[in-house]
Amino acid sequence: MRRDFDCGVPEISDYLRDRGNNAAWRNAAKPWVAVDADVGVIGYYVLVASRIERKKAPADLAAIEPLHAIPSTYLAAFAIDRRFQGRGYGSDLLLHAFITAANAARYVNSYAMDLHAFDDRARAFHVRHGFRPLGDPRRPNDLYILLQDIRRTLEGYGDLV
Amino acid sequence: MSATDPASQQSAVSPPSRTERINLRATAGDAALIRQAASAKRMTVTEFMLGASIEEARRVLNEDHRLEVLGEVYDRLAAEIKEPAEVVDAMVEMIKRPRRLQQPVIEG
Numbered sequence: 001m002r003r004d005f006d007c008g009v010p011e012i013s014d015y016l017r018d019r020g021n022n023a024a025w026r027n028a029a030k031p032w033v034a035v036d037a038d039v040g041v042i043g044y045y046v047l048v049a050s051r052i053e054r055k056k057a058p059a060d061l062a063a064i065e066p067l068h069a070i071p072s073t074y075l076a077a078f079a080i081d082r083r084f085q086g087r088g089y090g091s092d093l094l095l096h097a098f099i100t101a102a103n104a105a106r107y108v109n110s111y112a113m114d115l116h117a118f119d120d121r122a123r124a125f126h127v128r129h130g131f132r133p134l135g136d137p138r139r140p141n142d143l144y145i146l147l148q149d150i151r152r153t154l155e156g157y158g159d160l161v
Numbered sequence: 162m163s164a165t166d167p168a169s170q171q172s173a174v175s176p177p178s179r180t181e182r183i184n185l186r187a188t189a190g191d192a193a194l195i196r197q198a199a200s201a202k203r204m205t206v207t208e209f210m211l212g213a214s215i216e217e218a219r220r221v222l223n224e225d226h227r228l229e230v231l232g233e234v235y236d237r238l239a240a241e242i243k244e245p246a247e248v249v250d251a252m253v254e255m256i257k258r259p260r261r262l263q264q265p266v267i268e269g
Contacts, residue, residue: 034265042262050226054235070238074226092262095255111242114228130251135234142228144238145249152246157256 005041007079009118015077016044029076032100034093036084043080043093047101049108050074071108073101073147075115078122094129098150099160105147113150117141 006013016031034042051069075097080090101113115131116139117123123141127133131143154160187195199209230238 030267032265032267034262036263044265048226050228052228052230052235052238054232055229068235069227070235070242072228074228076226088258088261091255091258092260093265095252096262096265098252098255112238128251129255130249134228134230135237136231142230146241146246148242148246149249150252153249153252153256160256 002041004081005044005079006082007043008082008085009079012077012079012118015046015079016041031077032093032096034089034096039081039083041081042084042089044077045075045079045093045097046077047097047104047113048074048076049110050114052112052114070112071110072112072114072144073104073110075113078115090125091129094126098145099154101147102150102154105151110147112144112146114142114144117143 002016005016016033029046029048031044031046033044036042050072052072053070054068078090078094078097080093098113101110104110114134115126117126118141123143126143130149131145133140134142134144136142195210196206199206202209204212
């Protein structure tokens with residue numbers, strides 16, 4: 001059933017199958033997988049501890065300077081099977097990712113959730129669901145949402161967390 | 162070279178030497194493009210290609226993930242996290258709508 005998963009983007013669809021055959025991947029990141037008993041995988045996502053760093057100018061590459069980094073949670077993959085797209089499953093899965101990130105940040109600090117949208121469609125989906133562009137004009141598909149805003153929003157809904 | 166020689170101490174902290182050889186073929190156009198880009202970054206072709214492919218390899222394997230952003234983007238983000246938290250309206254809608262998805266499970 002895993003082999004049938006198809007979100008429309010081969011690189012992302014293949015991830016679930018490929019990681020099963022690769023020990024390094026198995027140890028690198030655990031996907032959250034939503035499964036329908038009859039149909040198979042509805043969707044999945046992967047969160048990875050990350051950090052946002054200030055880009056150095058090429059001349060500074062060798063310079064030793066204090067590390068400027070903001071711990072973040074990277075949404076490394078997020079996909080819904082074609083058969084389930086456009087029906088609200090993505091919204092539910094993303095909410096689960098928000099809650100997971102908020103819970104994880106209680107133990108391992110993180111200030112933001114960030115992602116790189118694969119295409120315009122993915123970008124539009126995430127912007128509709130609260131993400132904002134990081135603001136580099138050359139990287140319009142790099143989006144983020146603040147963890148503190150996720151936590152604040154979840155405050156009124158204690159049963160979710 | 163003795164252990165107290167500054168040069169040998171230096172080598173104790175330098176990265177492992179490049180002993181592996183990677184051969185590859187490229188079209189004339191791709192090779193020219195890579196040389197030009199390496200030159201623009203004042204790097205050798207080896208440095209440029211290794212740097213780019215190692216970054217991509219880490220990204221693919223989700224290891225050591227990091228995102229480099231422009232100074233102004235970084236500064237804005239650093240300022241934002243000191244501001245009071247705000248409710249995300251889009252997220253409230255996500256919470257309030259009836260759930261369709263069964264609880265996802267983490268894969269071991």
